[in-house]
Amino acid sequence: MGKTMTGAQIIVESLKREGVEVIFGYPGGAVIDIYDELYKTPEIKHVLVRHEQGAAHAADGFARSTGKVGVCLVTSGPGATNTVTGIATAYMDSIPVVILTGQVPTKLIGNDAFQEVDITGITRPCTKHNFLVKRTEDLPRILKAAFHIARTGRPGPVLVDLPKDVQQGKAEFHWPEEIRLRSYNPVYDPHPRQVERAYRLLESATRPVILVGGGVISSGAHEEVRELAEGLHLPVTRTLMGLGGFPGTHPQSLGMLGMHGTYYANMAVANSDLILAVGARFDDRVTGKVDAFAPMAKIIHIDIDPTSIQKNVRVDVPIVGDCKRALEKLLQIVTEVARPEKIWKEQFKEWWEQIEIWKKRYPLSYKQEGETIKPQYVIEKLYELTKGKAIISTEVGQNQMWTAQYYKFDQPRTLITSGGLGTMGFGFPAAIGAQMGNPDKLVIDVAGDGSIQMNIQEMATAMDQGLPIKIIILNNGYLGMVRQWQELFYERRYSAVKFQVIPDFVKLAEAYGALGLRATKVDEVEPVLKQALESKRLTLVDIHIAPEEGVFPMVPAGRATTEMILV
Amino acid sequence: MAERKHTLSVLVENTPGALARIAGLFSGRGFNIDSLCVAETLDPTLSHLTLVTYGDDQIIEQILKQLRRLVDVYKVVDVTEEGEFVEREMALIKVRAEKETRAEVLRMCDIFRCKVVDVSPRTYTIEVTGPQSKLEAVIELLKPIGIKEIVRTGVIAMKRERKSP
Numbered sequence: 006m007g008k009t010m011t012g013a014q015i016i017v018e019s020l021k022r023e024g025v026e027v028i029f030g031y032p033g034g035a036v037i038d039i040y041d042e043l044y045k046t047p048e049i050k051h052v053l054v055r056h057e058q059g060a061a062h063a064a065d066g067f068a069r070s071t072g073k074v075g076v077c078l079v080t081s082g083p084g085a086t087n088t089v090t091g092i093a094t095a096y097m098d099s100i101p102v103v104i105l106t107g108q109v110p111t112k113l114i115g116n117d118a119f120q121e122v123d124i125t126g127i128t129r130p131c132t133k134h135n136f137l138v139k140r141t142e143d144l145p146r147i148l149k150a151a152f153h154i155a156r157t158g159r160p161g162p163v164l165v166d167l168p169k170d171v172q173q174g175k176a177e178f179h180w181p182e183e184i185r186l187r188s189y190n191p192v193y194d195p196h197p198r199q200v201e202r203a204y205r206l207l208e209s210a211t212r213p214v215i216l217v218g219g220g221v222i223s224s225g226a227h228e229e230v231r232e233l234a235e236g237l238h239l240p241v242t243r244t245l246m247g248l249g250g251f252p253g254t255h256p257q258s259l260g261m262l263g264m265h266g267t268y269y270a271n272m273a274v275a276n277s278d279l280i281l282a283v284g285a286r287f288d289d290r291v292t293g294k295v296d297a298f299a300p301m302a303k304i305i306h307i308d309i310d311p312t313s314i315q316k317n318v319r320v321d322v323p324i325v326g327d328c329k330r331a332l333e334k335l336l337q338i339v340t341e342v343a344r345p346e347k348i349w350k351e352q353f354k355e356w357w358e359q360i361e362i363w364k365k366r367y368p369l370s371y372k373q374e375g376e377t378i379k380p381q382y383v384i385e386k387l388y389e390l391t392k393g394k395a396i397i398s399t400e401v402g403q404n405q406m407w408t409a410q411y412y413k414f415d416q417p418r419t420l421i422t423s424g425g426l427g428t429m430g431f432g433f434p435a436a437i438g439a440q441m442g443n444p445d446k447l448v449i450d451v452a453g454d455g456s457i458q459m460n461i462q463e464m465a466t467a468m469d470q471g472l473p474i475k476i477i478i479l480n481n482g483y484l485g486m487v488r489q490w491q492e493l494f495y496e497r498r499y500s501a502v503k504f505q506v507i508p509d510f511v512k513l514a515e516a517y518g519a520l521g522l523r524a525t526k527v528d529e530v531e532p533v534l535k536q537a538l539e540s541k542r543l544t545l546v547d548i549h550i551a552p553e554e555g556v557f558p559m560v561p562a563g564r565a566t567t568e569m570i571l572v
Numbered sequence: 573m574a575e576r577k578h579t580l581s582v583l584v585e586n587t588p589g590a591l592a593r594i595a596g597l598f599s600g601r602g603f604n605i606d607s608l609c610v611a612e613t614l615d616p617t618l619s620h621l622t623l624v625t626y627g628d629d630q631i632i633e634q635i636l637k638q639l640r641r642l643v644d645v646y647k648v649v650d651v652t653e654e655g656e657f658v659e660r661e662m663a664l665i666k667v668r669a670e671k672e673t674r675a676e677v678l679r680m681c682d683i684f685r686c687k688v689v690d691v692s693p694r695t696y697t698i699e700v701t702g703p704q705s706k707l708e709a710v711i712e713l714l715k716p717i718g719i720k721e722i723v724r725t726g727v728i729a730m731k732r733e734r735k736s737p
């Protein structure tokens with residue numbers, strides 16, 4: 006016999022059973038019963054945000070940085086709709102988040118009741134799955150399923166809509182230890198024959214490249230990638246989401262590929278005869294014009310989601326399964342065949358010579374000019390001063406791309422960035438989530454002056470929690486990435502990319518009780534960054550950078566990745 | 573690549589959002605639906621859905637994978653690729669039937685084994701069942717006489733069992 010409890014008690018008890026330590030949320034009438042239970046539950050920390058979008062991004066940042074499921078709790082109606090951008094952001098990047106929304110009582114659903122919105126309808130296309138709970142006794146089973154679905158297979162956000170009468174009703178609490186959903190069975194183990202075929206292609210390749218994507222991070226396969234790359238002497242490139250899935254400082258790393266990837270990564274992929282893609286989905290930012298993408302290459306594609314395979318590019322060896330398990334199998338074959346390392350090295354010798362030529366021809370570079378601060382320099386300094394050990398979140402735009410290019414990212418889960426949806430305003434609340442999940446780590450949000458203003462209200466949240474996050478604003482006075490497109494493709498018609506008013510960020514930081522710092526000349530950068538990194542408080546650094554600096558290389562949208570604009 | 577018509581048989585959990593999820597998948601990803609038929613199965617916790625769609629091989633592959641990816645979808649079979657299958661659709665056709673055409677309509681019904689299910693002084697309502705090609709033939713023949721209204725069920729399909737053991 007289970008204990009009889011209210012729905013709200015069951016919800017909180019279920020969260021405890023799932024091991025939830027922290028919830029990001031905002032209260033309201035439709036969740037007041039749950040908040041009443043949380044009041045009595047000190048084991049679960051609640052972080053009160055300033056806007057529900059912030060709660061969703063914070064739960065997401067928590068998940069990205071820890072690998073655990075992030076949780077967010079909001080009221081019905083506007084509380085729920087405010088999370089939608091956050092949910093879509095997590096969905097596009099396959100991040101496990103559970104969103105709990107209050108709902109009007111079941112009897113009133115469909116009546117346009119006060120603060121009623123059909124949130125399961127609204128979020129159907131941007132959640133992995135969602136539930137509307139109709140009966141109190143269903144709560145444990147549905148909550149268990151929600152966490153299970155969010156974290157397994159291709160991870161993603163799951164929303165659970167909780168009508169008020171379901172929270173107030175009573176039922177016996179039965180926690181299902183096991184869960185089996187007959188219609189949901191992600192495949193983890195790869196087909197052995199496909200892995201064998203993959204191995205044989207590697208043996209016969211002359212110009213191979215490993216392409217590391219976000220799936221490597223979510224499956225924790227970074228060690229296996231490294232072992233394979235080192236054992237077989239394979240060059241490795243990474244998508245934006247794959248950064249950290251293979252060390253950026255590794256001699257075999259080619260850096261990021263794609264629209265703002267390195268010259269040598271794009272040249273290597275374009276000229277390769279074999280691509281081993283691991284947990285990457287061949288986004289159009291990666292492939293450029295699809296018809297011209299790696300025309301000579303055979304493609305081996307490991308992905309847990311069959312829909313990712315064969316979606317954008319044709320694949321020769323599809324391997325449906327978990328990256329880690331597939332690579333383990335592949336490494337097992339490598340060990341069994343025991344081909345001498347010398348032979349592998351010899352096989353790719355010419356290929357490496359060619360790659361070295363590309364690397365020397367166009368390394369990532371920028372010009373230092375007088376006293377103006379170049380953003381690339383700021384990121385390089387940041388990398389140096391943090392020894393590459395910080396968790397870096399970014400906003401969206403140029404700031405994001407400079408960070409991707411110049412902070413090397415040696416470890417998985419150290420880059421927290423919105424890749425698929427490209428959500429401005431993501432970085433700072435995500436940093437709050439990351440800092441909550443990693444209290445002992447240094448967490449930095451690299452921002453643009455535009456993006457930071459989209460969720461700047463969360464500075465109060467960070468202050469509430471005493472989080473020593475560092476916000477580094479690369480302040481160019483423009484919506485820089487859009488300005489760059491206008492400069493290059495719209496004959497410098499700078500339409501709606503310059504704000505007439507930009508707040509004094511230093512004073513703004515001070516108004517929130519945070520430390521505000523500024524640098525306007527290049528020799529101020531290092532001391533200011535040092536001061537920020539030593540600060541134990543929330544710190545904002547306003548760095549005035551060259552206003553019209555661009556991100557290069559750049560592949561114009563829809564062009565072949567070999568058609569890069571270099572500087 | 574050539575576009576082809578495919579009949580898909582889909583078993584889904586009998587939950588409120590399931591149908592919306594499938595319809596949303598097709599509209600959201602720009603896939604085509606020619607017809608869609610939903611009903612309960614022997615197991616009341618599952619619904620059966622017959623869906624007719626078209627596209628080239630790559631699109632059909634994506635449709636099948638995307639359907640299977642839905643958490644509520646239990647099973648998807650591309651009936652068109654599974655060998656022979658029986659396909660049926662029903663239509664109710666209200667056709668103008670005045671003095672001179674009444675006999676002709678009845679004659680046509682006879683040939684095609686349609687049933688007259690409602691009669692008024694100026695119309696017959698005809699029930700016709702069969703493969704889509706038959707329905708289309710009947711409709712074409714009745715058009716010159718004057719069709720007032722048509723309601724079609726959409727196709728349902730079932731794989732044929734092998735004739736020899």
Ligand SMILES: Cc1cc2nc3c(=O)[nH]c(=O)nc-3n(C[C@H](O)[C@H](O)[C@H](O)COP(=O)(O)OP(=O)(O)OC[C@H]3O[C@@H](n4cnc5c(N)ncnc54)[C@H](O)[C@@H]3O)c2cc1C
Pocket residue numbers: 097098099158159160217218219220221223224243244245246247261262263264265266283284285286287288290291307308309310313326327328329401402405406423424425426427428486
């Ligand atoms: C301004 C801007 C510029 C950008 N420029 C670039 C650029 O130049 N280069 C670039 O690369 N990106 C760029 N992006 C990001 C781009 O939009 C995509 O988000 C990114 O390329 C996708 O990375 P991914 O292929 O690794 O896929 P992800 O979105 O990380 O998807 C992961 C894949 O792995 C699979 N997977 C998940 N878990 C597992 C598992 N356990 N086992 C196996 N598979 C699994 C998933 O099914 C999915 O297919 C840019 C974004 C913005 C906003």
Ligand SMILES: Cc1ncc(C[n+]2csc(CCOP(=O)(O)OP(=O)(O)O)c2C)c(N)n1
Pocket residue numbers: 400401402403404405427428429430452453454455456457479481483484485486487
């Ligand atoms: C919510 C949202 N709105 C609009 C955009 C389109 N957009 C992409 S980059 C960008 C400019 C970003 O400006 P800023 O934050 O100042 O960064 P910068 O590019 O200057 O580094 C805009 C408007 C977006 N990605 N997200």
